[in-house]
Amino acid sequence: VFQVRIHGRGGQGVVTASEMLALAAFLEGRHAQAFPSFGSERTGAPVASFVRISDSPIRVREPVMTPDAVIVQDVTLLHRVDVFAGLRPDGFVVINSAHNIEWCDVCPPSREDDPEHLVCVNATEIAVRHIGRPVPSAALLGAFAALTDVVTIASVIEAVQERLPGKVGADNAAAATETHQLVVARASSGDVSRA
Amino acid sequence: VRRQVEGSRAVAETVACCRPQVVSAYPISPQTHIVEGLSRLVKSGELAGCTYLNVESEFAAMSVVIGAAATGARAYTATASQGLLYMTEAVFNAAGLGLPIVMTVANRAIGAPINIWNDHSDSMSQRDCGWLQLYAADNQEAADLHVQAFRVAEELSLPVMVCMDGFVLTHAFEEVDIPDQDLVDRFLPAMRSRQVLDPDHPVTIGTMVGPEAFTEVRYLAHLRHQEALRLIPEVAGEFLKVFGRPGAGLIRPYRCGDASTVVVAMGSVLGTLGDVIDERREQGQAVGTLGITSYRPFPAEAIRAALGNAARVIVLERSLSLGSNGAVTTDVRGALAGTSTEVVSVVAGLGGRPVTKVSLHGLLDRSASGALETFSFLDLDQTAVDRELARYADVAPRQTQEVSP
Numbered sequence: 001v002f003q004v005r006i007h008g009r010g011g012q013g014v015v016t017a018s019e020m021l022a023l024a025a026f027l028e029g030r031h032a033q034a035f036p037s038f039g040s041e042r043t044g045a046p047v048a049s050f051v052r053i054s055d056s057p058i059r060v061r062e063p064v065m066t067p068d069a070v071i072v073q074d075v076t077l078l079h080r081v082d083v084f085a086g087l088r089p090d091g092f093v094v095i096n097s098a099h100n101i102e103w104c105d106v107c108p109p110s111r112e113d114d115p116e117h118l119v120c121v122n123a124t125e126i127a128v129r130h131i132g133r134p135v136p137s138a139a140l141l142g143a144f145a146a147l148t149d150v151v152t153i154a155s156v157i158e159a160v161q162e163r164l165p166g167k168v169g170a171d172n173a174a175a176a177t178e179t180h181q182l183v184v185a186r187a188s189s190g191d192v193s194r195a
Numbered sequence: 196v197r198r199q200v201e202g203s204r205a206v207a208e209t210v211a212c213c214r215p216q217v218v219s220a221y222p223i224s225p226q227t228h229i230v231e232g233l234s235r236l237v238k239s240g241e242l243a244g245c246t247y248l249n250v251e252s253e254f255a256a257m258s259v260v261i262g263a264a265a266t267g268a269r270a271y272t273a274t275a276s277q278g279l280l281y282m283t284e285a286v287f288n289a290a291g292l293g294l295p296i297v298m299t300v301a302n303r304a305i306g307a308p309i310n311i312w313n314d315h316s317d318s319m320s321q322r323d324c325g326w327l328q329l330y331a332a333d334n335q336e337a338a339d340l341h342v343q344a345f346r347v348a349e350e351l352s353l354p355v356m357v358c359m360d361g362f363v364l365t366h367a368f369e370e371v372d373i374p375d376q377d378l379v380d381r382f383l384p385a386m387r388s389r390q391v392l393d394p395d396h397p398v399t400i401g402t403m404v405g406p407e408a409f410t411e412v413r414y415l416a417h418l419r420h421q422e423a424l425r426l427i428p429e430v431a432g433e434f435l436k437v438f439g440r441p442g443a444g445l446i447r448p449y450r451c452g453d454a455s456t457v458v459v460a461m462g463s464v465l466g467t468l469g470d471v472i473d474e475r476r477e478q479g480q481a482v483g484t485l486g487i488t489s490y491r492p493f494p495a496e497a498i499r500a501a502l503g504n505a506a507r508v509i510v511l512e513r514s515l516s517l518g519s520n521g522a523v524t525t526d527v528r529g530a531l532a533g534t535s536t537e538v539v540s541v542v543a544g545l546g547g548r549p550v551t552k553v554s555l556h557g558l559l560d561r562s563a564s565g566a567l568e569t570f571s572f573l574d575l576d577q578t579a580v581d582r583e584l585a586r587y588a589d590v591a592p593r594q595t596q597e598v599s600p
Contacts, residue, residue: 018368019199019201019368022199022368022369023199023368026199026370027199031370032199032369032370033367033368033369034367034368034369035362035363035366035367035368036362036366057370058369059333059466059467059469059470060466060467060470060552061363061367061463061464061466061467061549062467062549062550062551062552063549065551
């Protein structure tokens with residue numbers, strides 16, 4: 001089972017992001033589960049959601065406590081919430097940030113110089129450019145797909161467009177495609193953590 | 196059709212396939228997405244021939260479905276927590292009147308203190324209301340239970356409550372095979388009522404019944420509950436024939452045939468428990484789990500047959516009967532009376548506290564080492580309890596101030 005925890009703030013679409021990721025896996029014929037950290041969500045408050053992806057049916061219902069990947073939708077959470085709690089030693093990290101991880105000043109354990117497992121993308125800027133609104137979910141999923149290879153970008157795009165029909169979906173898919181290409185290009189150049 | 200879908204959405208679409216003629220609802224978390232979904236399906240015309248009433252309270256919601264069912268309409272509502280309590284008086288009436296209403300309860304704790312998260316306090320508070328109570332282990336079962344609930348309700352002239360864990364199931368986005376309309380139509384015939392309010396053939400229902408007959412009325416209702424013990428597995432068998440997957444049945448035994456220790460539970464915790472049981476089986480431990488799907492009627496015989504070989508049964512209670520233990524424990528003890536099986540009670544997951552695999556393994560470790568008490572709480576924060584007890588001891592009661600006239 002591949003486990004993902006998505007951190008963000010109320011209103012940024014962490015639930016939508018988790019559902020789109022689960023849907024992408026489902027579209028590939030795999031089993032998936034997404035659920036929010038049920039709370040009295042208020043706009044701007046720290047929130048999280050969880051995704052499990054597996055080749056066999058998923059029964060467990062506990063929150064994801066030892067994630068294989070963490071997606072951070074809001075960089076200001078790095079100083080507020082222990083977003084890396086329980087992250088597996090070889091786990092992946094995707095951070096929405098205009099800067100690279102050194103600037104963020106809060107490194108996950110043993111990730112400082114490991115671009116294979118960590119990427120910062122300016123998903124908010126990319127989202128604003130494509131969608132006109134600071135909604136980074138789809139863009140971060142594009143980066144996630146490139147970094148982890150757990151789902152393909154084609155599935156992410158299909159899931160995004162199924163979940164968000166029409167122009168909104170097409171714009172979100174374009175944002176996901178851009179971040180995916182950025183991270184793939186970064187990986188092939190073997191360069192820094194920032195894409 | 197197999198889809199990746201929110202539990203609430205799966206239930207809304209499944210209920211729509213059952214062609215309810217009246218849906219009456221008042222929103223309350225975590226149930227709201229279900230009736231919002233139905234509202235959209237009525238508005239879009241996908242659910243035709245249905246009157247959707249957005250009422251001013253849960254008491255009105257239940258009263259409306261009572262009126263609708265009394266005229267012979269297939270009627271549905273959903274609620275949770277305080278909403279269920281607010282409609283309680285009408286809930287008892289629906290059962291007493293023998294009306295085949297189906298209601299979803301998206302299980303949630305009851306205040307005070309206010310808590311929107313999942314446990315079974317709400318539906319357990321209605322244990323004796325006369326409704327059948329079915330508990331879903333996952334969203335596939337939640338959807339399927341609704342189809343079977345309408346069948347059972349209408350055959351028995353009794354209301355059925357389908358309980359699904361709030362948030363844990365209602366808000367989980369997972370794979371569900373939503374029943375096809377033509378299969379539902381084949382399985383669930385158009386509503387036929389034994390008792391209909393009809394101006395051309397006037398009758399009165401729910402009149403005063405005095406001491407001379409009230410016991411007999413209750414006895415007859417109890418007989419219908421006993422009848423449900425036969426009917427629920429029968430309907431589940433038909434469900435399998437029509438839909439190609441097992442129906443609900445009364446209980447859900449898992450690897451408990453040769454188990455010396457069996458954990459009994461209701462609802463979504465059975466999924467996590469299944470993983471824990473598998474992990475311990477791999478270590479050669481003879482453990483199993485038993486889900487209770489039908490809590491009312493209580494399938495004592497089936498449970499006794501399934502648990503008879505176990506040395507110890509651990510009942511995982513998702514609600515607490517303050518001053519006693521948990522209601523399920525009492526029932527399970529009754530079912531196993533006269534056997535040598537020991538029954539212990541563990542209160543777990545109150546007010547949304549996750550029941551984790553680590554905690555369940557710890558529980559089974561304590562059981563194996565003989566350290567598990569007859570009654571305990573899973574993951575109790577003893578430090579917080581002690582701190583509060585100390586604080587309480589320190590606070591001197593204050594004299595009530597006299598109010599000047």
